[in-house]
Amino acid sequence: MVVVGAGFSGLAAALALARAGARVRVLEARDRVGGRVLTGWLDDGTQLDLGAQWIGPTQERMYALVSAYGIDTFPSAAHGAGYVLRRGGRSTEPPAxxxxxxxxxxxxxxxxxxxxxxxxxxxxxxxxxxxxxxxxxxxxxxxxxxxxxxxxxxxxxxxxxxxxxxxxxxxxxxxxxxxxxxxGMAGGAQQDRLVGGPAALAQRMAAALPEGSVTCGAPVHAIEQDRAGVLVHTERERVAADAVVVALPPALAGRIRYAPALPALRDGLTQRVPMGSAFKVHAVYPEPFWRADGLSGVGTAVVGPVTETVDNGMPDSGRGVLTAFCYGDEARELREMSAGARRDALLDALTAAVGRRAGRPDELIEYDWSADPYTRGCFCGALTPGSWTRYGPFLRRPVGRIHWAGTETATRWAGYLEGAVRAGERAAAEVTGADRPAD
Amino acid sequence: MVVVGAGFSGLAAALALARAGARVRVLEARDRVGGRVLTGWLDDGTQLDLGAQWIGPTQERMYALVSAYGIDTFPSAAHGAGYVLRRGGRSTEPPAxxxxxxxxxxxxxxxxxxxxxxxxxxxxxxxxxxxxxxxxxxxxxxxxxxxxxxxxxxxxxxxxxxxxxxxxxxxxxxxxxxxxxxxGMAGGAQQDRLVGGPAALAQRMAAALPEGSVTCGAPVHAIEQDRAGVLVHTERERVAADAVVVALPPALAGRIRYAPALPALRDGLTQRVPMGSAFKVHAVYPEPFWRADGLSGVGTAVVGPVTETVDNGMPDSGRGVLTAFCYGDEARELREMSAGARRDALLDALTAAVGRRAGRPDELIEYDWSADPYTRGCFCGALTPGSWTRYGPFLRRPVGRIHWAGTETATRWAGYLEGAVRAGERAAAEVTGADRPAD
CATH class of the missing domain: 1.10.405.10 (Guanine Nucleotide Dissociation Inhibitor, domain 1)
Structure with a gap:
């Protein structure tokens, strides 16, 4: 079997296929596994989660994986009071x-x-x-x-x-x-972080596959299928298999060449699931100064380029990391600004959130997933207005020997690591004919 | 210079570039030029326009090309009374x-x-x-x-x-x-047809380029650019040039691999311009029997799978051709039906339009552009709700040495052959630095 993409969905599919006794090849475009997760490190060892970062209650598959692969978790930092930035200024209450x-x-x-x-x-x-x-x-x-x-x-x-x-x-x-x-943070989907970040878990999942199963740096360009099987083309090789699980967001799955061509409505779906537009920026300070002021750094805003911030430092020690999330129009506007104007806009927003010391970070670390050709937007794809009722049925429907995974195809926790894993396991069950897991 | 796509937009761009003295290579995925046009023929020589087929007043570039390349035109057939199929039955008047x-x-x-x-x-x-x-x-x-x-x-x-x-x-x-x-038909965008169909014009446009300019069967897989130039990759060759005009709908332009990767917002645009969903079916009869009944065969419907029909035979002679157009939901529903159920649904609609002889055609000829991997939907792409204000500015903005043509990028007659030509000429002018034509 071939799995296209070594994000969480592809890795979960590959592990399930391997457990069922299949020989699996995972072809990954990037030079690393994990998909929309990436861990950065500050010189003092502070972990920066540049992509997906949280797990929380009811995300049972993720907690099971974390436990199975020996990854420690820690609670998201939340010391002190939150804030809501409103037109009139900083408040503790959201609009009524x-x-x-x-x-x-x-x-x-x-x-x-x-x-x-x-x-x-x-x-x-x-x-x-x-x-x-x-x-x-x-x-x-x-x-x-x-x-x-x-x-x-x-x-x-x-x-x-x-x-x-x-x-x-x-x-x-x-x-x-x-x-x-x-x-929610504690008690919600932003409750826990992973030591080493989700990338560490992805690496262990990949390492649990038989030696040589995962090939990085191998973007898949084309998939052929006929009655005998599939042939999956990368730049360097053609991999034959009985079936293939495409564990990419629909927008990227649509960029692969298929022979025979995909049915019109499946192709039409891939034209209608654009990726989100998130801009996540980590402001790094010598210490989490806001904690001393009784502030959690966790808050939301009705105005300004930043919609949410979290204290993304370690809970009890280390450098201060205040992470700003910008979405949709605000993210697009920031992307179009000069680096200097973007920095000013972000620091103004952080200052409004936790005070003027926020204006002088040691570092401001951006990672723009929309610029990454193998992601093209975070957190996930969403069907455009009018498309769910017309193209939704083609989101998961297999096309011959081609099965569709990726967090966008999940029925629980779509858009999350949990959804990615569930979708991968569901696609694997389709291939092996196993009882379909409760996705 | 390289032009990707030998539809009307690519051909117009190539001709303009050649006129400006540039050496041009046109790389076309299909085994033919013309893009979203295709002419079929019945055994008696009756012409079937399977894709785009009309030109009309104010489409000045198309009339100029028709004239320059010696293509004859003829008026769309319209003898007798039209109809509007309404809930209560056939009417001559549209809803008030x-x-x-x-x-x-x-x-x-x-x-x-x-x-x-x-x-x-x-x-x-x-x-x-x-x-x-x-x-x-x-x-x-x-x-x-x-x-x-x-x-x-x-x-x-x-x-x-x-x-x-x-x-x-x-x-x-x-x-x-x-x-x-x-x-409108006469006096409107559906006024005139081309002898041999628009495909005949496309062939003459291609033939007017220097020998060997157009390579068919050469889908472009990747475009690299750097300070020195562009390198355009097909399965078999790499073509170097100073600049490239991509004359494809945005949804398909987004499926090419670009190095360096396209800017986030240009890529985001290509995720948000899905192709339309049209189903065009030609019902062929021994004669245009509706004319004898005083009916034009031209009409519209508030109900049923068919939204519009035209008499698509030659104006004065030959077999009867009644062409049905189905759109959006109706086209998608027809696509999902069995061939038999689709035939029944279409013939019921044609019978309601022009009488029971419509139920027994000699032939029913479908061509589904949505199933064609090098078109993926007709008539054209349209930006999804919410996208014009966010991604519209990236529709035409060049990316380094890459220029964007295709009818979707036109400012006049977007979606039409005329828009395709105007967009191609505008893109060529960008490349050569010529005064921009009034697109």
């Missing part, structure tokens, strides 16, 4: 109506089966309605609508709420167990 | 409020500069509002809204109105000179 909006969307999501969101009774209307319009039509005040849009479309999908349909939103909320779980 | 809806959208389009639609004062709202919602909020009655959605999103963009933003719609209306010109 925001909780109701979260609850109302959670309530809509109860009507959605994340395996078939297009079957919901209201699916056609939700699919063509963008989140902005729904929020503005529902919210008691504009600030709540704006805040909810930034946290939900932005914080969860790295998009602006104009770009996200209500159906995509409630699919995502349902798959992740609701807004409280999705948005 | 439809004209007002067309006029209202034309009026909005006056505020849009098709070179920069994202700058319109109402652009953010229009970009996130789908055409369905605008029509339902504006129309006096549901039937008018439905009809206008089918004719505008469907007839012009081969999409369902849920998938098309108001901004995309008014951009398109403006670029094509308004709904009356766009939707």
């Amino acid at each position: 109506g925001a909780e109701e909006l979260f609850a109302a969307l959670d309530s809509l999501s109860a009507a959605v089966d994340p395996a078939e969101p297009w079957r919901a009774a209201e699916a056609p209307r939700w699919d063509r309605t963008c989140l902005t319009d729904w929020l503005e039509g529902t919210a008691a005040d504009p600030e709540s609508a704006r805040y909810a849009g930034r946290l939900l479309a932005g914080g969860l999908l790295a998009a602006s709420p104009d770009e996200i349909s209500v159906l995509q939103m409630v699919f995502y909320l349902r798959g992740g167990g609701g807004s409280r779980l999705l948005l | 409020g439809a004209e007002e809806l067309f006029a209202a959208l034309d009026s909005l389009s006056a505020a849009v500069d098709p070179a920069e639609p994202w700058r319109a004062a109402e652009a953010p709202r229009w970009d996130r509002t789908c055409l369905t919602d605008w029509l339902e909020g504006t129309a006096a009655d549901p039937e008018s809204a439905r009809y206008a959605g089918r004719l505008l999103a469907g007839g012009l963009l081969a999409a369902s109105p849920d998938e098309i933003s108001v901004l995309q719609m008014v951009f398109y209306l403006r670029g094509g000179g308004g709904s009356r010109l766009l939707l």
